[in-house]
Amino acid sequence: MKAGLLMYRVLVADNYPIIRMAVKNLVEQLDNFKVIAEEATGIDASLRAEQGDIDIIIMDLAMPPGENGLITIKRIHEYFPNTKIIIFSSRSEPQYINQAIYNGANGYIFKSSLPKELFHALKHAINGEKYLDNNIMVTKKDLLVIKGGSSHFDLGNYVALSKREQEILPLIVLGYTNKEIATKMFISPKTVEAHKTKIMQKLNLASHADLLHYAVKHRLVDL
Template sequence: MTTPTANHPQEPIRVVIVDDHPVVRSGMHTLLAASPCIEVVGESSNGDEVLTMVENTSPDVVLTDLRLGPGGDGVDVTKAVRGAHPDVAVLIITTFDHDADIVRAVEAGAAGYLLKDALPDEIVAAIRAAAQGETVLSAEQSQRVIDTLRVGGRPPSERELDVLRLVADGRSNDEIAKALFISRATVKTHLGHLFDKLDVDSRTGAVATARRLGLID
């Protein structure tokens, strides 16, 4: 976790909380209100209200859940806020630790990506860091972003992922060929492409890497 090095600002950091679960939103408000360096200036249950709330409250940081239901997700919130108010930092906080989601958040302009099981001090430190223009990603998360972007240059095709899902189910090449109505040689070709794209040398490694990157369940 990046830790800010500057002193506390003279004025509290103004934060808007976006989460579609009222209990979670209330709990986060209580947690942040206990910090003397943070002032919660607004709450929203969906992404549709965020831009209006940002314009009305002038926050330093928007703290948004990743999954927000029909009103868009945290990545949509990030794009909207950063597009209209580039001086406002956006932190995404979620229970989903998928590499693909982290990359989407970073590419949208999020200052960082936190898990909801983070300690209160870590969440406060992340908000302070984001408000000061710092990136809030652990060394591990940064490396995972790099790895995912590397794979993203040549993403597996949908047919290759179909093959990989069946591999994950424990199917043999013959069984995969029969299930997908392709030849056994074609299955081997797809696996070869997957090994190359995921930078692995085994079926087990391909499944593990694809799951870590959020390519398959």
């Protein structure tokens, strides 16, 4: 790093280690960016962001099995608005790109693009600007979605859940035990059980099967 430059701390989240390594190597070609953390799931990226030392998150939109990346973006943006989010994904469908930006992402880059696209996204992000991959064509309809005119995702009563309940929900769906969730969240199994009870009550659900159906219906998880 050159003397006098501000160092931006980066978290890379992707379920493939080789992708995380490649992104880290690219990011650190820039003088004032340093990858200080790597995670393999959206939930773990969200939990890592809670430590308050991440300036930019570069994450895939789909890291199955786990939480839908669009949900992760929304929660991180809501609770950590100063943390910039750049999506680095193979998904090119307009509805996913639009919703990612609408939910709070600062940039969207295709994995098939040249490295310069990621560099552009990083530089725009630190200046508080949005950046879309040069290969993305934005229509007037897309702009309406991005600006909040409509949404492709109906979350139902999910929005009534607390931040912690939102983080625990996909882990329950994926079959994690109370002890495993407690270890990941640094809370007690008893607290996990209390959160599970509240989740079921708020969503008006009676069983794990009901919760799985709800999560799939509202696209809260990628299985």
